[in-house]
Amino acid sequence: MAELEWLDGGITAVPGIHAGGVAAGIKSGGKKDLALIYSSAPARVAAVFTANQVKGAPVVVSAEHARGGTAQAILASSGCSNVCTGERGIRDAREMARLAAELLRIPATHVLVASTGVIGVHLPMDRIRAALPKLVKSLSPQGGRAAAEAILTTDTRTKEAALRLELGGRPVTIGGIAKGVGMLEPHLATMFCFVATDAGVGRGPLLTLTRRAVDRSFNRITVDSDQSTSDTVAVLANGLAENRPLAAGGRGLRQFATGLEAVMGRLARMLVSDGEGATKLVAITVRGAASHRDALAAARSVANSPLVKTAINGQDPNWGRIMMALGKSAARVDQDRVAIAFDDERLVERGMLREGARLDRLREIMALPEYAITIDLGLGRGEERVLTCDLSEEYVRINGKYTT
Known part of the structure; x- marks a missing residue:
């Protein structure tokens, strides 16, 4: 068996x-x-x-x-x-x-x-x-x-x-x-x-x-x-x-x-x-954090950010919103060490847009129903993953009239 x-x-x-x-x-x-x-x-x-x-x-x-x-x-x-x-x-x-x-x-x-x-x-x-x-x-x-x-x-x-x-x-x-x-x-x-x-x-x-x-x-x-x-x-x-x-x-x-x-x-x-109004399932993985606690804090901050979630819904590779969410988290972050990838496409290196990043490939990835965003903080061995979804107009419609 x-x-x-x-x-x-x-x-x-x-x-x-x-x-x-x-x-x-x-x-x-x-x-x-x-x-x-x-x-x-x-x-x-x-x-x-x-x-x-x-x-x-x-x-x-x-x-x-x-x-x-x-x-x-x-x-x-x-x-x-x-x-x-x-x-x-x-x-x-x-x-x-x-x-x-x-x-x-x-x-x-x-x-x-x-x-x-x-x-x-x-x-x-x-x-x-x-x-x-x-x-x-x-x-x-x-x-x-x-x-x-x-x-x-x-x-x-x-x-x-x-x-x-x-x-x-x-x-x-x-x-x-x-x-x-x-x-x-x-x-x-x-x-x-x-x-x-x-x-x-x-x-x-x-x-x-x-x-x-x-x-x-x-x-x-x-x-x-x-x-x-x-x-x-x-x-x-x-x-x-x-x-x-x-x-x-x-x-x-x-x-x-x-x-x-x-x-x-x-x-x-x-x-x-099956999140309310969700059309995308995205795995947010943070690695290279100073600790597992930091990795989880950073991953949750990105996964919960309304701006990140609306970008996911709109299939917009707005990596600046991810950087923002990392920076406001309780995790230790050195922006000059951050790397970000969507599935196999590296988007950010050393906290900046990677030279040669293929935005057309990123949009293809973001059109998928499921994909991964991997963030490397470059500070240690802490690693955690959080599952999230997009934030859509349908979510607002459902919750704007929940009691009516």
């Missing part, structure tokens, strides 16, 4: 995982807006939430439940974020967990909840109450796509990924779904990512690996530099693969970490490529 074997589907590719999605009437037009993921066996849980100081009620409740270390279900709604809704919002989030738990016959503390959508609006709990029995009945090993659809907001397509690997001679599966294409910037970003695995992993190692995978995937993407109030990444490990327990520092744990990072990395890439 290949070390990493990519599979069709997403979270329900994992043995013991059932999912479903229905239209509860939270969103208009009969769109699916209520999703449920259920593990037939209690699972270890690791969860990471938004770093925003303004947090949604579901984040508060789910963080409490995740601290217990065990979960068996995730209930997510879209169309209303249940953020800035006071004590009523907390009560509603707790009620969502309780109602799902009663129908599934599990403890309420074993249910995580998540909501996404407009801020400052209360959940239509009467509609959620009415839809939950139907949602539970819809649970199936084929329901992953329906769940992936039900969590979408301004996304244009579902995001699913799954793979299989071998640990100690036993096949182990990791699968997930994700959403979020705006308010998307490091330290999570208006996004949900729900991952499941049948691997047996202790809670401590699972939490460590989840945080690391999030840092190397979702914390390396940006659409618009805004940080959401509802971000949630949750990983359920139900142990049904019956592999030998993964020990800290062991080869099995390292292999599992590789698989987890691969799934999250693929989902993160899908998020950026």
Whole structure:
């Protein structure tokens, strides 16, 4: 068996995982807006939430439940974020967990909840109450796509990924779904990512690996530099693969970490490529920085710059905007050492336009749906990469009328 074997589907590719999605009437037009993921066996849980100081009620409740270390279900709604809704919002989030738990016959503390959508609006709990029995009945090993659809907001397509690997001679599966294409910037970003695995992993190692995978995937993407109030990444490990327990520092744990990072990395890439109004996916790599921290700061500054992103949209090789973004970052920059390349075409050397740079070739590269911008600061060995997208008129149209 290949070390990493990519599979069709997403979270329900994992043995013991059932999912479903229905239209509860939270969103208009009969769109699916209520999703449920259920593990037939209690699972270890690791969860990471938004770093925003303004947090949604579901984040508060789910963080409490995740601290217990065990979960068996995730209930997510879209169309209303249940953020800035006071004590009523907390009560509603707790009620969502309780109602799902009663129908599934599990403890309420074993249910995580998540909501996404407009801020400052209360959940239509009467509609959620009415839809939950139907949602539970819809649970199936084929329901992953329906769940992936039900969590979408301004996304244009579902995001699913799954793979299989071998640990100690036993096949182990990791699968997930994700959403979020705006308010998307490091330290999570208006996004949900729900991952499941049948691997047996202790809670401590699972939490460590989840945080690391999030840092190397979702914390390396940006659409618009805004940080959401509802971000949630949750990983359920139900142990049904019956592999030998993964020990800290062991080869099995390292292999599992590789698989987890691969799934999250693929989902993160899908998020950026579906960024609100996006037409381009661009990898910004900074190397030669004085430190990895500097490399990340510089890459994020370029990736988040509205002027760089609009130039990407307009297919304009305006390298001066990249220099500007580098200079305003927290990274150490010596402009006389900077080199910039678009794919294989070197544009800037020693901080100046390279003699012989082919602007026609640069425009060809920038017309592609995906390409890379590589920046060498010439100061050290630090290197980091951030995925970004262009900023278009469509992004303004979507967000200018989001609540209307």
